[in-house]
Amino acid sequence: MARxxxxxxxxxxxxxxxxxxxxxxxxxxxxxxxxxLPEANCKQNPPYLVLLVTTAHDQKKVRMAIRxxxxxxxxxxxxxxxxxxxxxxxxxxxxxxDPISEELNTYKDFIQKDFRDTYYNLTLxxxxxxxxxxxxxxxxxxxxxxxxxxxxxxxxxxxxLMRKNQTSNLFTGFLKLNDAPIRDVRSKWYISRKEYDGDKxxxxxxxxxxxxxxxxxxxIYKISFSVPFFKLEDVYMxxxxxxxxxxxxxxxxxxxxxxxxxxxxxxAFRNLVxxxxxxxxxxxxxxxxxxxxxxxxx
Ligand SMILES: *[C@@H]1O[C@H](CO)[C@@H](O)[C@H](O)[C@H]1NC(C)=O
Ligand SMILES: *[C@@H]1O[C@H](CO)[C@@H](O)[C@H](O)[C@H]1NC(C)=O
Ligand SMILES: *[C@@H]1O[C@H](CO)[C@@H](O)[C@H](O)[C@H]1NC(C)=O
Numbered sequence: 001m002a003r004x005x006x007x008x009x010x011x012x013x014x015x016x017x018x019x020x021x022x023x024x025x026x027x028x029x030x031x032x033x034x035x036x037l038p039e040a041n042c043k044q045n046p047p048y049l050v051l052l053v054t055t056a057h058d059q060k061k062v063r064m065a066i067r068x069x070x071x072x073x074x075x076x077x078x079x080x081x082x083x084x085x086x087x088x089x090x091x092x093x094x095x096x097x098d099p100i101s102e103e104l105n106t107y108k109d110f111i112q113k114d115f116r117d118t119y120y121n122l123t124l125x126x127x128x129x130x131x132x133x134x135x136x137x138x139x140x141x142x143x144x145x146x147x148x149x150x151x152x153x154x155x156x157x158x159x160x161l162m163r164k165n166q167t168s169n170l171f172t173g174f175l176k177l178n179d180a181p182i183r184d185v186r187s188k189w190y191i192s193r194k195e196y197d198g199d200k201x202x203x204x205x206x207x208x209x210x211x212x213x214x215x216x217x218x219x220i221y222k223i224s225f226s227v228p229f230f231k232l233e234d235v236y237m238x239x240x241x242x243x244x245x246x247x248x249x250x251x252x253x254x255x256x257x258x259x260x261x262x263x264x265x266x267x268a269f270r271n272l273v274x275x276x277x278x279x280x281x282x283x284x285x286x287x288x289x290x291x292x293x294x295x296x297x298x
Contacts, residue, residue: 032135034128038084039108046139048079049158052129055148056117057090057100062148065280067107069287070151076158084132085110086125088117119188122207122233130221133214141167143217146209151278151286153269157211160251160273166213171241172249173210174257174274177203179235189232196230203248204238209257209274219244266290267298 051071055063063085071083087110090099104110111132115124126145133143142161146152164170179201181191212220220240227243230236241248251257256273264286269275278286 031131033113034111034132035089035114036087036104036110036112037132037136038111040082040084040137042137042139045080047082047137048076048140049081049142049144049154049161050133050137050140051081051083051152051154052111052126052133052143052145053083053085053148054122054125054145055085055087057087059148060100060103062280062283063103065283066148067109069283070154074154076155077162079158079162081154081158083109084129086129087112088115088121088125089113090117120231123229123231123236126233126237127221127224130217130224133217134221138214138218140214142170142211142213144209144211145207146274147207147276149277149279150209151269151275151283152209153273153290155290156256156270157273160256161211164251166249168213168215169246170213170249171205171210171216171246172212172251173205174208174255174259175203175205175248175250176201176234176238177248179204191232201235202238202242204234204241205248206257206259206276207232207234207237208259208276210234210237211251216241216244216246219246264289266293266296270298 053063053066053071066083073080073082075081089112104112111129113124113128115121117125129143129145133140144152144157180199181196181201182189183193184190220237223240223243227236227240230239251273254271256271258272258274259276261277262268262272262275264282266289269286269290
């Protein structure tokens with residue numbers, strides 16, 4: 001009898017358990033397949049706000065502008081703000097050296113995985129950012145996902161986040177509450193009935209820049225395994241939020257996330273959080289002007 005038990009454990013139960021453990025471990029490895037991780041120690045030096053900036057290989061010029069302006073690590077009202085770039089792999093053959101390997105190793109501010117870096121893979125890119133936060137930086141309070149063609153007034157953003165004082169369940173940005181799928185095949189945002197059959201998207205925030213609390217990042221990351229892939233990244237976030245029953249909120253009564261071109265003035269730019277469609281030289285110009293005039297009154 002006892003011998004039978006020993007045989008059962010050694011020859012049946014143990015191999016089964018190890019196989020199950022192997023597959024669980026393997027699955028974990030697959031998820032954690034980062035190619036590059038930034039030099040960050042969130043445990044030791046927790047940020048208040050992490051800016052995750054989607055970028056492509058050929059955008060070094062604008063990355064440099066961002067590193068020297070709104071993306072520079074700094075304390076704002078005593079709160080740490082850091083910036084990392086989200087990157088896939090370029091279409092150059094893997095035998096050649098990555099054209100930006102020097103930049104990757106110099107600045108150590110990239111989060112990278114092995115997927116084709118294309119516009120319609122932005123959803124993967126953003127989820128990679130959320131996975132990184134979940135695994136490596138759950139100590140941050142807030143995350144902003146934004147892009148390289150943006151001006152971000154991090155000073156005003158931190159001020160508004162501190163004023164709002166909502167450390168969980170927060171998702172904010174330029175709210176799109178009534179957007180419908182574009183059915184014109186010539187559009188960059190064309191979506192077929194097969195991809196999405198509904199006449200309206202769930203509420204979402206424009207992908208140009210949205211901000212959320214860290215619990216929301218973790219919850220979106222987890223639920224993403226049961227929300228089918230959708231190529232428009234900002235709409236996809238809306239689908240996840242819908243499933244999580246998280247309501248979008250305004251950060252301020254006034255509009256502070258702006259989409260369209262805006263002529264520069266110190267007073268106007270002091271009171272905005274994001275502006276879309278800004279060239280690298282302009283990012284530097286506007287940032288320097290704001291820094292120079294800090295003591296001026298509006
Ligand atoms: C997204 O990346 C995956 C993995 O590299 C690739 O197979 C797929 O073709 C890419 N999708 C698009 C639309 O580029
Ligand atoms: C922020 O909110 C918490 C409770 O949610 C409250 O205890 C605290 O006093 C608030 N802080 C400020 C500065 O309003
Ligand atoms: C979803 O949120 C609404 C209020 O916004 C609430 O009434 C409802 O009970 C929530 N449902 C779930 C499943 O949490």
